[in-house]
Amino acid sequence: xxxxxxxxxxxxxxxxxxxxxEDWVEAWIVAEIEFEDAGTTYGRYAxxxxxxxxxxxxxxxxxxxxxxxxxxRMQEIHEEPWTRAxxxxxxxxxxxxxxEYGPLEGHDWERDRLLTQKKKEQLN
Numbered sequence: 001x002x003x004x005x006x007x008x009x010x011x012x013x014x015x016x017x018x019x020x021x022e023d024w025v026e027a028w029i030v031a032e033i034e035f036e037d038a039g040t041t042y043g044r045y046a047x048x049x050x051x052x053x054x055x056x057x058x059x060x061x062x063x064x065x066x067x068x069x070x071x072x073r074m075q076e077i078h079e080e081p082w083t084r085a086x087x088x089x090x091x092x093x094x095x096x097x098x099x100e101y102g103p104l105e106g107h108d109w110e111r112d113r114l115l116t117q118k119k120k121e122q123l124n
Contacts, residue, residue, distance in 0.1 A: 008070045009087075009095065015066070016043065016089050019057040025049050028088040029059055031067035032104055033081075041067055074099070 016027045024045040033039030041059040067085060075081040082099035089095045 005070070005073055008066060008073065009097070012063075012066055012070075012087050013089050013093065013095055015063060016045075016057070016087075019043060019059075020045050020055070022055075023047065024055070024091065026051075026088065026090060027057075028086055029063060029067075031064070031071075031085045031087075032083065033064075033068055033071055033085075034083050034104055039064060039068070 012029065016029065020027060024047055026049065027043065027045035029041055029043045031039065031041045041063045043057040043059045043063070044054040045057060046054050067087075071081055071085070080101055082101050083104050084100040086098045087095060088098075
């Protein structure tokens, strides 16, 4: 299990390194996942510290799936799934992962989940 977590951390870090095509001093991906099929990810990076305006990089479906898998594996250890994670990376490869538990503020994920389920049912 811990080897699989280490591999996921490495995959996320490698994704960040490959996604940014200029010099940077810190980068991070935020994942907000309330349900397995409802969530979002986005990436930011700082060109220099202190930074005023971070740059953006794409975090599409593959990144969402990496974080969802990470969430499920961590749930096996901690029992409760986290709802928000921030993976912060330095160009040296040093990283830090912060996770938060509990409902996300300001977004109706249950509504999104029900709408997604309804759309899937309509397609079948």
